[in-house]
Amino acid sequence: MNKQEKIKNIELKARAAIENVYRDLERFPWTEKRAYASWLAQSYYYVSHTTRLLALAAARLPTEEQKLHLRFLSHLAEEKGHEKLCSNDLKGLGYEPANFPELPQTSALYHSVYYLIEHRDPCAILGYAMILEGISATKIDALVEQLTAQYSKSATSFLRLHCEADKEHTQENKPVLESCNDQQLDVISEEISMIETEYRTMLHGIRESLQAKADSKPWLPALSLKKAA
Numbered sequence: 001m002n003k004q005e006k007i008k009n010i011e012l013k014a015r016a017a018i019e020n021v022y023r024d025l026e027r028f029p030w031t032e033k034r035a036y037a038s039w040l041a042q043s044y045y046y047v048s049h050t051t052r053l054l055a056l057a058a059a060r061l062p063t064e065e066q067k068l069h070l071r072f073l074s075h076l077a078e079e080k081g082h083e084k085l086c087s088n089d090l091k092g093l094g095y096e097p098a099n100f101p102e103l104p105q106t107s108a109l110y111h112s113v114y115y116l117i118e119h120r121d122p123c124a125i126l127g128y129a130m131i132l133e134g135i136s137a138t139k140i141d142a143l144v145e146q147l148t149a150q151y152s153k154s155a156t157s158f159l160r161l162h163c164e165a166d167k168e169h170t171q172e173n174k175p176v177l178e179s180c181n182d183q184q185l186d187v188i189s190e191e192i193s194m195i196e197t198e199y200r201t202m203l204h205g206i207r208e209s210l211q212a213k214a215d216s217k218p219w220l221p222a223l224s225l226k227k228a229a
C-alpha cells in the first residue's frame with residue numbers, strides 16, 4: 001500500500017470511529033444529572049493527561065522532526081488548564097471529581113497511548129487527538145445547546161469551548177499525516193482503533209457504575225428486614 005492509500009485509509013477509519021462513538025454518545029443519558037456529572041469527572045481524569053502526553057510525545061521526537069516537535073508544543077499550550085473546565089462544570093452541578101472516582105476504563109484510555117508513545121512512536125498522540133477532537137469538532141453542537149439549556153452555562157464550559165476550539169485543532173490533520181512516515185502512519189491507525197474502543201468502553205463503564213448504584217438500592221431494605229426478623 002502506498003503512502004497516499006494509507007492516509008486515505010486512516011481518514012476513513014477516523015471518520016468511522018467518530019460515527020461509532022457518536023452513536024454511543026447519542027444513547028448516553030445526558031439529561032440525568034449524575035450521568036453528565038460522572039462523564040465530566042471521567043473527562044477531568046483523562047484530560048489531566050493531555051498536556052503530559054503532548055509534552056512526552058514532543059520530547060520523544062528526534063531533532064530531525066522539529067516541525068512536528070514544535071506542533072506538539074504549541075498544541076500543548078492550547079490545552080493548558082482544560083481539565084479545570086471539567087472540575088468547574090462539576091462544581092456548577094454541585095459536585096467535585098472525588099464524588100466520581102476514576103473508572104478503570106478511563107485509566108485504560110490514556111494508559112495505552114502513553115505506552116504507544118514510549119514504545120512505538122510519539123505520533124500515536126495524533127490518532128488519539130484525531131478522534132477525541134474530531135468528535136468535539138463535528139458532533140457535539142446540538143448536545144452543547146441542549147445541555148446548556150438544561151444545566152446553564154456555568155456547567156457546560158468544557159463542551160462549549162471544545163466544540164469551537166477543536167474545529168481549529170482538527171483543521172491541519174491532513175498536512176500532518178502527509179508529513180508522517182510509514183511507521184508513524186501505522187501507529188496512528190492503531191491508536192485510532194484503540195481510542196474508539198476505549199472511549200466507548202468508558203461511556204459504557206459510566207452507565208454501568210451508575211446502574212450499579214441504582215441497583216444497590218432495593219437490597220438495603222431487604223437486608224434490614226432479614227436482620228429485624
Ligand SMILES: [Fe+2]
Pocket residue numbers: 078079082162
Ligand atoms: Fe482541550
Ligand SMILES: [Fe+2]
Pocket residue numbers: 079133165166169
Ligand atoms: Fe483540543
